[in-house]
Amino acid sequence: MTRFKKLRALVAVASMSAAFGAFAADIDMNANANDVAISGYDPVAYFSDSEATKGSEEYTATYKNAIYHFSSAENRDLFRAAPSSYAPQYGGYCAFGVTMEKKFDVDPEAWRIVDNKLYLNLNKDVQKRWLTDVPGYIANANDIWPDIKTVEASAL
Numbered sequence: 001m002t003r004f005k006k007l008r009a010l011v012a013v014a015s016m017s018a019a020f021g022a023f024a025a026d027i028d029m030n031a032n033a034n035d036v037a038i039s040g041y042d043p044v045a046y047f048s049d050s051e052a053t054k055g056s057e058e059y060t061a062t063y064k065n066a067i068y069h070f071s072s073a074e075n076r077d078l079f080r081a082a083p084s085s086y087a088p089q090y091g092g093y094c095a096f097g098v099t100m101e102k103k104f105d106v107d108p109e110a111w112r113i114v115d116n117k118l119y120l121n122l123n124k125d126v127q128k129r130w131l132t133d134v135p136g137y138i139a140n141a142n143d144i145w146p147d148i149k150t151v152e153a154s155a156l
Contacts, residue, residue, distance in 0.1 A: 028149035029066040030092035030105060037066040038120070041108040043086040044075035046118050052109045063087055088118045090145050093153070095119040096130040098141040103153035114138065 031037045045053035055069025059076040062068070063083040070076040079086050088106075090098045097104035106120035110127040113119075114134055121127035130137055148156060 028091045029064050030103065030153075031066040035065065035067050037063075037068050037092050038088065038106070039108050040069040042071045042075055043068055043088065043118060044078050045071055046111055046113060047086060047116075048075065048078075050113075052111060064091075066092070085116075086118065088120050090119075090141060091149060092120060094122040094126065095141055096121055096126050096137060098145055098148070099137050101144055101148055102156050103148065103151075 029037065032039070037043075040055050040057075042053045042055040045051065045055075053071050055071050055075075057069060059070035059073055060067055061070070061076050061080050061083070063079070064087070068079060068087075070079065088111075089095060091103075092106065094102075094104035094106050104122045104126075107123045108120065110121040110124045111118060112121075112127070112131070112134070119130075119138070121130055
């Protein structure tokens with residue numbers, strides 16, 4: 001094999017590895033087909049306004065390969081300054097689902113801030129169950145999440 005062919009093969013392998021690495025990192029984030037997280041809701045508004053607020057495509061930021069929408073430039077800038085402070089726990093998957101070793105989509109209206117962290121649930125009925133033992137479910141989910149975060153939701 002010539003040096004040129006070896007170099008081309010090496011570049012091809014490196015490209016495939018980079019693509020696979022990016023794909024593997026995406027598995028731990030819940031986003032739609034357009035990579036939008038939380039169905040376009042503003043993660044900062046949960047903290048600042050104490051309500052679920054739809055964001056705008058005008059104000060966006062990317063975090064862990066997911067796109068977040070915001071209701072204002074100010075909220076976008078707050079997020080950019082400290083994304084891990086505002087992004088939902090468990091990659092935006094249902095907090096109760098994680099306790100069952102599952103990755104369920106969420107209803108952005110089924111949310112709760114606990115110890116300054118945002119938790120989302122599949123829906124308000126599931127949230128009622130989760131609210132019966134929030135500290136216990138969070139402790140359980142914190143133990144489980146490292147084992148499932150890089151597993152495809154469909155494989156769980």
